[in-house]
Amino acid sequence: MRYLPPFFMLHKYPMKKLNQHPATWISPRVVAASLDRHNGSSLAPYDSLNVSLGVGDAPKTVLANRQLIKQTLNIPQLISARQNHGDQILILDQPLTHDQEFDGYDALITNQTGLGLMIQQADCQAVLLHDPLTPSVAAIHCGWRGSVLNIIDKTIRSMMDTFHTDPTALRAYISPSLGPCCAEFINYRSELPPALHRFQARDNHFNFRQISHMHLTSAGVRPENIDQAGICTACSPDYFSYRRACRSSSPLQGITGRNGSIIALR
Numbered sequence: 001m002r003y004l005p006p007f008f009m010l011h012k013y014p015m016k017k018l019n020q021h022p023a024t025w026i027s028p029r030v031v032a033a034s035l036d037r038h039n040g041s042s043l044a045p046y047d048s049l050n051v052s053l054g055v056g057d058a059p060k061t062v063l064a065n066r067q068l069i070k071q072t073l074n075i076p077q078l079i080s081a082r083q084n085h086g087d088q089i090l091i092l093d094q095p096l097t098h099d100q101e102f103d104g105y106d107a108l109i110t111n112q113t114g115l116g117l118m119i120q121q122a123d124c125q126a127v128l129l130h131d132p133l134t135p136s137v138a139a140i141h142c143g144w145r146g147s148v149l150n151i152i153d154k155t156i157r158s159m160m161d162t163f164h165t166d167p168t169a170l171r172a173y174i175s176p177s178l179g180p181c182c183a184e185f186i187n188y189r190s191e192l193p194p195a196l197h198r199f200q201a202r203d204n205h206f207n208f209r210q211i212s213h214m215h216l217t218s219a220g221v222r223p224e225n226i227d228q229a230g231i232c233t234a235c236s237p238d239y240f241s242y243r244r245a246c247r248s249s250s251p252l253q254g255i256t257g258r259n260g261s262i263i264a265l266r
C-alpha cells in the first residue's frame, strides 16, 4: 500500500525552491548551474543547502539536500568526489545506476546522459565544461592549488584524448568563488609560481578567475564561450565561504558547509 500524506501535510511542507545561478549557455541538452546555500535542510553552521558529507554535518540531512537537488534539476544520478585539491581526473564512460561519491578526484568527465557531476566548494571555483559536439561534460574543482596544477588544462586534454573534444567548441562556466576582493595570499611567493604573480590585483590579492580564464583560453577555449558568475562567495552571505568562516570576527572557526555546482547531459 502506498502512503500518501494528508492534504494539510502537503500544505504545511510545500516543495522548497532552490536558487540556481545557471550558465548562460544552458540548453535543453545540458544543465549547468551553481546553487546558493538557501532552502536546504541542514542546521547551523551548515545552513542550509550543504552538499558535503565531509564537513561534520548529519549525513541524513546532506543526502536529503542532494535528493532535493536531483529533483529540482531533474537529474537521475548525482556523482561527486571526495576532493583533495589534487589533479586526478575521473572518466565516466559507462552508465551508473545509483549515486556515487568517488575518493580522491578533483575533476569528473562523462559522455553519459543523466549523470549529474557535482563539485563541492566554499570559495574554490567549480569550472563546468560542455562539449556540444561529442557530446560530453566536465566538472572541475579548482582552488588555488588546482590553479597551480593547471587542472583545467589537464581536464580539457583528457576530454580531447577520451572523446576527441575540439576545445574551440567547448562552453565554460566559472562558478561563484573567492573574488580578487578577498583572495589575499600573504605567502604568495612560496605558494604561487612566478608565472601567476602577474594576476595580483592589488597588494597580495589575486584574481584566480582571470587565471582560470587564461588557462581555458590557453587550452583552446574561445573567450566568447567563457561565462563567469562573477559572485564573490566571501562577500555574499548567500554562499558558504571558508574564508569568511575563518575570519577572526567569526565564531565558526572555519566550520561551514559546501555549495554545489552541477553539470549534466540530458
Ligand SMILES: [Zn+2]
Pocket: 178, 179, 180, 181, 182, 232, 233, 234, 235
Ligand atoms: Zn569578496
